[in-house]
Amino acid sequence: MEATAQAWARDLVRTYGTGDAQVRALDGVSVEFARGRMTAIMGPSGSGKSTLMHCMAGLDRPTSGTVVVDGTEISSMSQRELTRLRRTRVGFVFQAYNLVPTLTAAENITLPLDIARTPVDRAWFDEVVAAVGLAGRLGHRPAAMSGGEQQRVACARALVSRPAVVFADEPTGNLDSRTSREVLTFLRRSVDDLGQTVVMVTHDPRAAAYAHRVLMLADGRVTADLDHPTHREILTAVGADDDGADAGPGGARPASSGRADPPPPDGAGP
Numbered sequence: 372m373e374a375t376a377q378a379w380a381r382d383l384v385r386t387y388g389t390g391d392a393q394v395r396a397l398d399g400v401s402v403e404f405a406r407g408r409m410t411a412i413m414g415p416s417g418s419g420k421s422t423l424m425h426c427m428a429g430l431d432r433p434t435s436g437t438v439v440v441d442g443t444e445i446s447s448m449s450q451r452e453l454t455r456l457r458r459t460r461v462g463f464v465f466q467a468y469n470l471v472p473t474l475t476a477a478e479n480i481t482l483p484l485d486i487a488r489t490p491v492d493r494a495w496f497d498e499v500v501a502a503v504g505l506a507g508r509l510g511h512r513p514a515a516m517s518g519g520e521q522q523r524v525a526c527a528r529a530l531v532s533r534p535a536v537v538f539a540d541e542p543t544g545n546l547d548s549r550t551s552r553e554v555l556t557f558l559r560r561s562v563d564d565l566g567q568t569v570v571m572v573t574h575d576p577r578a579a580a581y582a583h584r585v586l587m588l589a590d591g592r593v594t595a596d597l598d599h600p601t602h603r604e605i606l607t608a609v610g611a612d613d614d615g616a617d618a619g620p621g622g623a624r625p626a627s628s629g630r631a632d633p634p635p636p637d638g639a640g641p
């Protein structure tokens with residue numbers, strides 16, 4: 372599998388602190404992310420989700436273990452090489468959008484390429500902008516856009532360099548359920564239509580149900596690996612399927628309840 376994975380890690384350990392205060396944020400994680408798939412990473416607070424994503428994306432260094440992105444081992448890269456990797460081979464979407472307020476949407480989207488002095492592929496830029504539905508908003512600054520629009524700008528920024536992997540950290544954490552669906556639908560379309568590889572950390576089972584696969588972490592270890600899970604199966608895996616508790620925006624709803632709520636793409640949806 373590793374040979375065909377877009378990114379993979381083996382025996383990943385990340386500790387913080389020393390002695391009695393030491394925390395083992397990752398405790399021997401081996402995982403691979405297949406090309407052209409969307410994977411959600413879930414787990415309780417403190418289970419190591421962000422640490423795993425940061426190690427995979429070159430934002431953090433593992434204490435030991437191997438990380439390979441797009442065929443290149445990044446666990447032994449210098450800071451300079453990691454910076455280059457983050458600018459050119461990896462796309463990021465953060466909960467807080469992280470747009471530059473003084474730049475327009477178009478300028479925000481091309482910023483990573485501009486910093487890396489990489490020419491913008493205009494045809495691809497247009498395709499990405501059309502896919503996120505931002506064609507009419509390119510001259511707007513972040514303050515003049517809704518949260519959902521800002522996050523779509525952030526998605527376009529992540530995709531415009533054709534990265535090997537897009538890492539999204541709670542991308543819908545600040546959004547209401549309608550705009551969450553817009554952003555998740557776009558992230559999933561970037562996989563289905565544009566062939567992107569997406570890894571997303573989320574607490575929301577409804578968001579996770581947009582993924583092809585859901586990894587569960589607990590105490591720095593992978594505890595479950597679900598292939599094409601339904602919303603219901605995800606709820607069961609996170610222990611929230613009894614009465615709708617902890618189901619994120621909209622609450623938990625049994626698949627058979629018949630209540631009107633657009634299902635995620637792996638259900639009957641788009």
Ligand SMILES: Nc1ncnc2c1ncn2[C@@H]1O[C@H](COP(=O)(O)OP(=O)(O)OP(=O)(O)O)[C@@H](O)[C@H]1O
Binds near residue numbers: 396418419420423
């Ligand atoms: N820079 C750090 N220094 C010390 N401990 C850290 C640091 N970053 C993370 N940790 C610890 O490592 C463990 C895993 O943290 P991590 O942020 O990866 O969890 P998470 O699953 O992403 O949590 P959350 O859902 O709350 O964001 C936690 O116990 C956390 O306190």
